Amino acid sequence: MAELTLDAVTKVFQEGDGSEVVAVDDVNIDIGDGEFLVLVGPSGCGKSTTLRMIAGLETISSGEIRLGGSRLNEKQPAERDIAMVFQSYALYPHMTVRQNMSFGLEESTDLDDDTIRETVTDAATTMGIENLLDRKPGELSGGQQQRVALGRAIVRDPEVFLMDEPLSNLDAKLRAGMRTEIQRLQEDLDVTTVYVTHDQTEAMTMGDRIAVLDDGELMQVGSPLELYHRPANQFVAGFIGDPSMNFFDVSHEGGTLVGDGFEYPLSSDVASDLGETTDCVLGVRPEDVSLVESATDAHDFRTTVEVVEPMGNENNVYLSFGDEPSDEEPDQRFVATVGGLRRVERDSTVVARIPEDSVHLFDAATGDALHNRVLEEDVETQATIN
Amino acid sequence: MRNPLSIIRRRWSDSDDVRTDGGTAAERTPFLQRESVRSAPFWLPPFLLVALFVYGAILWNIVLSLTDFTGLGEPDYTNLDFENYVVAFTGGTPSWSDLSVEPIWNSLGNTVALMVGFTVFCLVLGLLLAILVDQEIRFENTFRTVYLLPMSLSFVVTAKFWLYMYNVETGLVNIVITSLGFGPVEIVQNPDLKLAAVAFALVWQFSGYAMIVYLAGLRAIPTSHFEAARVDGASTYRLYRRVVLPQLRTATVSALVVLTVFALKAFDFLFSMYSGYQPGPSADILATRMVREAYANSNWAYGSAIAVVLFVMALFIVAPYIYSQYRRGAL
Known part of the structure; x- marks a missing residue:
């Protein structure tokens, strides 16, 4: 079971002059199996840091992150069985789409080449990019790169998807389309997903639940309508709704x-x-x-x-x-x-x-x-x- | 090299103005109004200077290598042949001398060995240094400067400096070797170690340069690529091997070309180290051989032939690079 638990998670950055900055302050969230949780908040609120701690790209200063009951804190990113979609897509420019999508499988599993080939082709078909497999990222449009980045994540069939503002580089029209698509994909795959955005519209439309962060502190967790109609405080009331x-x-x-x-x-x-x-x-x-x-x-x-x-x-x-x-x-x-x-x-x-x-x-x-x-x-x- | 070539190409690209269908008289721009003609005061003087002193000199050198010019006097251009090249590669007694002449294989071999050894070690060391300096270490700028500083020294200074370092009694290298229990070793005059000693000193001088080139390349790779690869499960070694190194191809090629050309020019280093152009057969490179033939033996034509061989080698290194840059539109 892929329940993700953030238990009193705190991140403190040491500044060069010895002072400390608390980026994430005592955050508690339980994310159910197959749930789509959106982390939302203004710039610098600690939402990306939280996501990166789940991914293992940042150390956890205190508190605990558990996946299916087992502690993740000391595990390397590779051992966490998660896949992440980056804001900049982070596609390797020297590899073709197929190589990009195969990379994770080659590095983290013992699958043989034929199985990898098949899995990648399947995932590419799901994303509608099977005709792009031999191209390099530089030859793709922004929307296509986005699909490849998503395909690279789903091909690994991870326990958890992490998405760091994946739609912010797309134009408004495409963004609305991809929003629905990611939502549908997540529902089909039924994989626990943590999605970071600063866009409250994305948060409202996509999430099963939304967690609002401000200045490193968790303001409220709840369903979109709950947050809209029953905000816990003035910040949430002002942040949600346009x-x-x-x-x-x-x-x-x-x-x-x-x-x-x-x-x-x-x-x-x-x-x-x-x-x-x-x-x-x-x-x-x-x-x-x-x-x-x-x-x-x-x-x-x-x-x-x-x-x-x-x-x-x-x-x-x-x-x-x-x-x-x-x-x-x-x-x-x-x-x-x-x-x-x-x-x-x-x-x-x-x-x-x-x-x-x-x-x-x-x-x-x-x-x-x-x-x-x-x-x-x-x-x-x-x-x-x- | 870049400047004269780009000038020439710019001249060529102007020919695009000429229409293949010949155009009509009314459409043709008057000769004096053409952009290429009107900008002539700016491009023509450097173009002529480069044409004369670079390409003219190269051409003259090639012609000279076909003569039998030796000793004092004037070269005789009436009787051109490839005898010098035949002699250079097969040895024997040329028509312009009573003595037999050594072929250049030995110095050619040394040149290639120095070039390859020096370049490879420089690149590997530079890459390792760059990866280390890229780890967000403290005093990064200091380290960068420390590693790069030797490059600002002239060959003469490096050579004299390493002459001290290699000194059999007082040199630091020998002190270290002795303390490790291998006894003092004659390095600079030792036929087995000479070339390696030269290459080592050159690596010391230029690995900082390779580091800077690689560091720039590493910095150009977005952090998210490193992170994505880690999330994908790649170990540090696999990450560098599969994600980072392939993206450093351009950096490698640029550093490779510059370093190889430096290795070809190592003449001044050897000249300073051995106080002349007699480093002995085990460290003799084409450049020292060329100068020795020309200026010690007054075999001008033969020296020119060796120079042409050196020129062709340099061309083989630089030309593919310039061509690839040109195809990528970087020039």
Whole structure:
């Protein structure tokens, strides 16, 4: 069984001047057999370092990595039964595609030449590159090289696939196609996969589960929907979703949130979630903000349209509180996503409704989530069963 | 070599302007307006100088090798033959001398031995040094400089320096040999060791150069190739053997050409080491033989013939390299 366990894994780099940098700080993740886990986070968050520790390309400062119950820490990369796809593909330029794909089998197994030949041809057929086998990497397009790199990994039939931002060198169209393909491939092969990306769209669409890292620390692990609807903290809430969740700095004064230019009354249920906390952050996703005809509710606000970004299927409308367009940069700007057919004029005054059901509240000091949005039942179950 | 050749080729490539169908009168650029003509002030002077002093001199030398020119006086160009080459390879008494002349086989053999031995050892040592220096060691720059420094010395300095090192009583090499229990050994004048001693000193001087070339080659290989190979299960030896070395082919070829040409030119080293061009038969190379024939024996034509043999050898080494560079579009 290929369950991969990261147990309190920490990586400390020694700087030249003797100081220490903690790249990965006490990360605990259990990755089930055949699961597709996406490690996501901004640049420098330690996700690649984590992956490289699993691969054995970096030593583990403390903690333990186990594969199927056996400790990996001291094992050489060759002994770990893993295959890795690199961001730059790392195809050997002097070898043909066939030689590139055979290399791992020749080095790590005792298979005879005929078996290797057959296995490589099979894997190449799976990847649709059987007609490229005699070419050298330099003669291939980016997408073809990507396929070869994947083929080189699957041909070894490893316990674990590690992928380090494998799609970041492709153009947008190709990337979307390969995304689906990798996903399908992983499902067919049913091999435990750890996939590193900084792209939250890739994380959302591909992963069975997502682990969000920031500054070396694990922020949250969960299914895509769980992370989207039930973020553990403000970082996860802001990182997952595009456009990002809107955040307002507010203070809680007796059941009402007082922000810069607006007041937001809370029901007693929500207010009780806040407890004693006074400094908090109000979060709401752009698609939950709706533009209505007139202000009828305490959660409706008169706003001015600053910018409209038409996306075709939808418009991203940038709003600021108040009904007078001004030349000054507004203190508080937020985004609402509305249907693409709806016309919204710049500088016009609209009423934005921020429904209480959809707000998230975070502790301003720690960033921890104090209250998450109310979910309809089916979404709720989906978000929790995963 | 690169400069004059590229000039010539540029001249040739201009002929691409000429249309095979002859074009029409109206389309033809006036002679004085052509780019090649208008840029003549820039390319013509160096072109003529190189043509005269490099290729002219080579041609003249070839012609001279076909005469019977010896001693004082003027060469006689009326009676050209290949006698000198026949003598050079078979020996015998040439028409221009009463004495029989030694063939060049001995010095040719020494030249090839020095060339091959020196180049191979230099490359191997340079590669090993480069791999070691590439291991993210401390004081990398210092090591690099230390290894490269001997190359900045002139042959004269290296020769005199190694003369001290090899000295039978006070030389460091002999002190080491003695301390290992093999007794002091005469090296510089020992017919069995001479050529090896020369090659060793040259390796000392030039392995740093091979190291730099290889280091540049190693640095050009992405780290991910090393990592991919390790994940693929290759041992360190197999990794270098199968992934790294094949990618160092260009570096090897460049270093090989430069080092071989250096070995062919080892004349000044031998000249300084043996204070003249009489290193004795066991260390005699074509260059010393050539100078000896020309300047000690005044057999000018015969010396020229040896020079041509040396030139052809150099051509055989350099030409494939330049051709491959040209095909890859590097020139």
